[in-house]
Amino acid sequence: MPLLQVKNMTHFFTGLRAVHNYNLEINPGEIRGLIGPNGAGKTTIFNLLTGVLRPTEGEITLEGTDIIGLRPHQIAARGIGRTFQNMKLWRHMTVLEHVKMAHYSQLSYGLTGAFFGTKKRVRQENEIEEHAHTLLALMDADQFADQKVLNLPYGVQRRVEMARALATRPKILFLDEPTVGMTPEELVGMMNVFRKIHNELGLAIFLIEHRMKVVMEFCQRVQTLVFGEVIAEGTPDEIQNDPRVIEAYLGKEEVA
Amino acid sequence: MEVKKSNPGNTKRFSGLRHFFSGIPASGWLLAAFAAVLLEFYVGDPLTEILGLPKIPALFGIVIILKKPHLIPGAFAYVGLIYLLPIIIVAKITAPATNWVSEKLDRMPLWFSAILHLVLLYFVLEIWTDISDYRLLMLKLTLIAIMITLSLNIINGYMGEFSCSHPGFIALGAYVASVFTVGLFVNDRLLGHALLPQALGQFLFPIGLILGGLVAAVGALIVAIPSFRTRGDYLAIISLAFMFIVKSLIENLEVVGGPRGLGGQPDWATLPTVFVWAVLCVWTINNFVESTMGKALNAVRDEESAADAMTVNTRKTKMIAFMFGAFWAGVGGGLFAHVLRYVNPGTFGIKKLAEVLAMVYFGGLNSVFGSIVGAVSFNLLSEALRPLEIFKWIIIPVLLILVMIYRPTGLIAFKHFNVKKILRPRPGSKERV
Numbered sequence: 295m296p297l298l299q300v301k302n303m304t305h306f307f308t309g310l311r312a313v314h315n316y317n318l319e320i321n322p323g324e325i326r327g328l329i330g331p332n333g334a335g336k337t338t339i340f341n342l343l344t345g346v347l348r349p350t351e352g353e354i355t356l357e358g359t360d361i362i363g364l365r366p367h368q369i370a371a372r373g374i375g376r377t378f379q380n381m382k383l384w385r386h387m388t389v390l391e392h393v394k395m396a397h398y399s400q401l402s403y404g405l406t407g408a409f410f411g412t413k414k415r416v417r418q419e420n421e422i423e424e425h426a427h428t429l430l431a432l433m434d435a436d437q438f439a440d441q442k443v444l445n446l447p448y449g450v451q452r453r454v455e456m457a458r459a460l461a462t463r464p465k466i467l468f469l470d471e472p473t474v475g476m477t478p479e480e481l482v483g484m485m486n487v488f489r490k491i492h493n494e495l496g497l498a499i500f501l502i503e504h505r506m507k508v509v510m511e512f513c514q515r516v517q518t519l520v521f522g523e524v525i526a527e528g529t530p531d532e533i534q535n536d537p538r539v540i541e542a543y544l545g546k547e548e549v550a
Numbered sequence: 551m552e553v554k555k556s557n558p559g560n561t562k563r564f565s566g567l568r569h570f571f572s573g574i575p576a577s578g579w580l581l582a583a584f585a586a587v588l589l590e591f592y593v594g595d596p597l598t599e600i601l602g603l604p605k606i607p608a609l610f611g612i613v614i615i616l617k618k619p620h621l622i623p624g625a626f627a628y629v630g631l632i633y634l635l636p637i638i639i640v641a642k643i644t645a646p647a648t649n650w651v652s653e654k655l656d657r658m659p660l661w662f663s664a665i666l667h668l669v670l671l672y673f674v675l676e677i678w679t680d681i682s683d684y685r686l687l688m689l690k691l692t693l694i695a696i697m698i699t700l701s702l703n704i705i706n707g708y709m710g711e712f713s714c715s716h717p718g719f720i721a722l723g724a725y726v727a728s729v730f731t732v733g734l735f736v737n738d739r740l741l742g743h744a745l746l747p748q749a750l751g752q753f754l755f756p757i758g759l760i761l762g763g764l765v766a767a768v769g770a771l772i773v774a775i776p777s778f779r780t781r782g783d784y785l786a787i788i789s790l791a792f793m794f795i796v797k798s799l800i801e802n803l804e805v806v807g808g809p810r811g812l813g814g815q816p817d818w819a820t821l822p823t824v825f826v827w828a829v830l831c832v833w834t835i836n837n838f839v840e841s842t843m844g845k846a847l848n849a850v851r852d853e854e855s856a857a858d859a860m861t862v863n864t865r866k867t868k869m870i871a872f873m874f875g876a877f878w879a880g881v882g883g884g885l886f887a888h889v890l891r892y893v894n895p896g897t898f899g900i901k902k903l904a905e906v907l908a909m910v911y912f913g914g915l916n917s918v919f920g921s922i923v924g925a926v927s928f929n930l931l932s933e934a935l936r937p938l939e940i941f942k943w944i945i946i947p948v949l950l951i952l953v954m955i956y957r958p959t960g961l962i963a964f965k966h967f968n969v970k971k972i973l974r975p976r977p978g979s980k981e982r983v
Contacts, residue, residue, distance in 0.1 A: 344859060365865075366858040375859075382856035384849050386916065386964060394842050395849050399861035401842060405870065408843040409834045419842060462861050 295358055297322050297498055298343070298374075298466055303352030305342055305522075312338045313522045316352070320466060325492060325499045327513035327530070331542060335522040336502045337379060340468050344376055345369040357465075371399035375464025379471045379502075381455045383443045389454050390439040393426035394419075396461035426461060432490060433457040434483070449480035456487060466498040467491065473505055481505075488512055506534065518542065574641045575976050577655070578648035580670045582641035587677040590632045594681065601627055608684050612934040652975035663973055672825055679821060688933055690821060690889045693828040694882045695925040699909040700835050700918060701878035706907070707915035707963075708839055709871045710851030711781065715773050715789035716879055716906050718796035721898035722769050723762035723880025724887035725800060728812050730758035731888070736814055740807055748816065755818045759827070759884040766880025767873040769796070774872035778865050793903065800895040811894025812887075819888035827885060831878050836918045836967050838874065847871050848916070908946075912953055914960030918967035924960065 300318040304311070312335050320326050328336050341347045343354060345366040354361050361369050370376070384392060400422065407415030430436040433453040438446055443454055452472060459467060473484050485508065491497055492512070503509050509516060509530055516533045518526045520542045526533055533539055594606045601624040607614050610633065611625030641648075655663035679686040698720060705713045733741040735751035746754075773789045780788070801809045838844040846867045849857035858864050887893040905928075913924015931949070935942040953961060 346855065346858070365863075366855075367861050367863050370859050370861040378856065378859075382853040384852035384856065386848055386852055387845070391842075391845060395845060395857075395862065396860040398842065398846060398863070403841075403843075405843075408838050408841045409874075411837045411841075415841060422842065458860060 296320060297324075297357060298500075299353075299355045300343065301353040303339075303342060303349045303354065305338065305347065306350045311522055313342065313349075316522075316524060318517070320498050320500060322465070322498055323492075323496050325501065325512050325514055327509045327516035328500065328502050328519060329504070329509060329516060329533070329539075330519035334519040336519055337470060338522075339519070340376065340470055340500075340502065343369075344374055344468065367399070370462050370464075373463070373465035374468060375459040375462045375466070376468035377455050377459050377470055377472055379474065381451060383451060383455060385444050386442070388440055388442055389430065389435065389446070390423070390426055392443060392454060392458045393429055393461045394422050396458045397422040397425065399462070422461075426457075429457040429460050430454075432460075432494070433487060449476060449483055452476070452480070452484060453487060456491075460491070460495070464497065466500060469499060469501045469503075471502050471504060473503065473508055481508075485511070506530075510534070571641075573649070573976055574645050575648050575652040576667060576973050577652050577670070578641045578645050579637075580667060580674060581644055581648055582637040582639075583674045584670060584677075585640040586633050586636045587674055589636055591677050591680060594632065597628060597631065603628060606681050608682055609688075609930065609934050613937055616935070616937040649975045649977050652973065653977075655973065656970075656975055660970055660973075664969055667973055668829060672822070675825070676821060686821060687889070688929070690819065690824045691886075692926055692929040693824045694886050694889065695909060695929050696922050697828055697831040697882035697885075698879055698906055699913065699925040700831060700921040701875040701882065702906055702910050703913075703915065703917070703921045704835065704839070704847070704871050704875040706910055707917065707921075708844070708847040708851070709868065711777060711868075712783075712786040713773060713789045713872070713875075714786055714903055714907075715770070715792040716875075717898040717902040718793040719766040719769060719876040719879035720883035720886065720902070721796050721800060721893075721895065722766040722876075723759075723883030724893045724898075725762075725806055725812065725883075726765045726880070727758045727762035727884030728815050728887045728893055729806060730761055731755065731816055731818065732812065732814055735816060738814055740805065740812070751816060752818060755823070755888075759881050762884035763877040763880035766876040766883070770872040770876030771869070774869045777868050777872065793898070797895050797898055800898075807894075809895060811892060811896075813892040815888045815891045815893075817888070817891060819885050824885055824889070827881060831881070832918065832922070835874075835878065836969075839918065840966070843867075843870075908950055911960050912950055914957075914963035914965070917960070917963050917965045919965050920960050920962035923962055927961075 296319040298318065298320040300316060303313060303316040305313040316339060318326070328339065330336050338347065342349050345361070345364050345368070349362065356369070356372055356374065361372065364372075384395070387395070401418055403412060403415040403418050406412060407418075427436055427439065430439055433456055435450055435453045435457060438450060438454070443451055446454070456472070473481055476484060488499070488508075492499065499512075501509070501513060513530055515528065516530050517524050518533060518536070518539045525538050525542065526536045528536070590606070598604075598606050603614065603621060603624045607625055607628055611629045614621050614625045655666065675689060679689050698716065701719075702713070702716050705711055705716075729741065731751060732738050734746050734754075735744050735748045737744050769792070773785070773792050776788050777785050800806065806812045839847070846857065846862045846864075849860070849862055850864050850867050854864055857867075909924045909928045910921065911924075912928055913922070914920025928946075931946060932942065935945060938945065957963070
């Protein structure tokens with residue numbers, strides 16, 4: 295059984311068809327890519343799958359159960375972790391607080407614990423703090439634990455965001471252009487992070503990416519999205535040489 | 551956000567002074583304050599006569615200075631001899647001893663040490679207020695102001711919504727608690743004969759306060775539910791509407807006296823009662839905002855969609871914030887009604903709102919410490935500047951504007967309130983790293 299399955303998903307923004315007849319299957323441990331020109335609807339697909347938007351038509355199942363209609367935090371707690379194109383870090387919080395926060399659904403001390411500081415709360419807060427440090431160490435960012443995120447360099451912020459997404463203990467990680475705007479060194483660091491996530495944690499990854507280098511190296515299968523429709527699907531090699539994909543990215547070749 | 555402006559000249563000028571005081575722990579300051587109030591208790595009256603003052607200056611002589619300029623030297627001498635000198639001398643002399651005590655306490659459970667400090671603080675306040683009823687009333691109102699400011703800070707500071715409904719919550723708490731006590735324990739014109747003996751009331755008074763808080767919390771749902779969908783200006787308008795709804799509801803309820811108000815509350819809001827409730831309020835709120843569940847408020851404020859994607863239940867978080875804030879506002883309102891022993895709906899209007907908002911934004915957003923400082927300084931200022939009459943309402947707003955210009959988030963914003971750190975021993979030698 296695939297981990298995540300999407301069947302014939304269509305979404306309209308009041309008359310505008312943003313996504314049309316979209317199908318997807320992700321198996322455990324698989325890395326999938328989604329590419330397409332700007333405005334093709336890639337982020338919309340992420341928002342539909344994570345519950346931010348509700349699809350007009352179609353089915354989405356995670357491990358066999360229907361997740362349409364669940365609120366984003368419920369879907370996140372069931373195992374879809376995500377990062378954002380513009381990171382969306384919390385400006386007044388430290389790195390450690392970020393990663394601890396993403397454990398929210400794993401806390402069970404309730405309001406009594408929050409108001410009166412019970413033993414259970416102390417224990418759980420210690421547990422998630424330890425786990426947060428482990429994740430930060432994995433992301434090579436533990437030395438920044440007590441700093442405010444906004445004071446950190448861009449590459450580190452990206453890694454913190456990744457640690458935050460991992461703290462939700464996802465089964466699939468959705469990455470929305472994780473290498474956008476990175477310097478070459480930062481890119482190398484990020485690719486090491488991908489390798490770690492995939493090899494050490496064995497997570498399935500669904501990746502929106504513009505850099506072909508990253509897509510070529512990691513993805514097992516890639517979809518190309520244009521105007522909300524998948525026009526080509528296959529291995530990175532097939533995609534790269536597909537005339538429809540080249541047309542979508544570079545425009546039609548004028549025949550003299 | 552807050553870039554610390556380094557001013558080398560300034561820090562150098564004060565470093566000597568700072569070093570002089572750095573070796574004194576919190577217990578030392580409390581002990582010194584204790585000595586000062588004891589001194590005032592015993593020699594305050596003779597000293598005022600010697601210095602030619604009419605009576606013991608109630609608020610550190612500020613009122614006297616502003617009212618009767620020819621008494622300025624006397625007022626200064628009084629404050630210096632009773633407060634400044636004894637506090638500095640006692641704090642400095644006992645520093646080795648208090649440090650030793652603090653070090654011992656530091657190894658014990660935090661609650662034990664905190665309670666000891668609070669008991670000492672309570673006695674300082676108790677003796678200080680023994681001098682005049684005016685001080686007592688002011689102190690009670692200040693403690694209540696701390697509760698109300700802090701509870702509003704949960705919504706406006708920690709969650710970053712601009713809520714204007716707080717006077718409504720305070721009014722709900724004040725009226726519910728008053729109806730509880732007046733209706734059950736007092737022979738009242740409006741609410742009929744006492745149903746229970748008054749002696750029992752003392753013990754049931756907390757139930758009345760909690761009831762008031764709970765009703766306010768239920769009222770908060772009316773503001774919390776729209777907050778799922780709107781933010782910013784729109785929520786401010788909704789919450790403002792809530793405030794007016796509560797006000798006109800009470801004005802039209804003849805059972806509780808309508809616009810004439812409700813009086814005759816028994817005198818149960820004594821200093822120990824108010825003090826204990828204020829401590830409880832600070833304690834639970836600080837516990838809450840330091841927990842990951844409480845920090846979810848910050849996540850919702852800074853980036854709601856990210857909070858959602860990181861498994862934070864944003865609706866529940868908003869609801870908790872509004873209801874918890876409203877609860878403490880309601881309890882504060884109940885105490886307020888029993889301190890003044892009279893409430894009328896006119897109290898809970900725009901003016902109250904402005905006052906509460908001013909205390910929150912003056913003291914500092916997202917900060918327990920800031921709220922305490924804001925409430926205390928605002929109350930002290932508005933009492934002390936009373937002799938200036940109309941000019942008071944020029945000076946206080948100007949101060950507020952200055953704070954907003956130079957520190958847009960308030961005096962002490964975004965600061966953790968770490969009790970262990972406040973109570974820690976401060977041996978001077980280790981401090982100078």
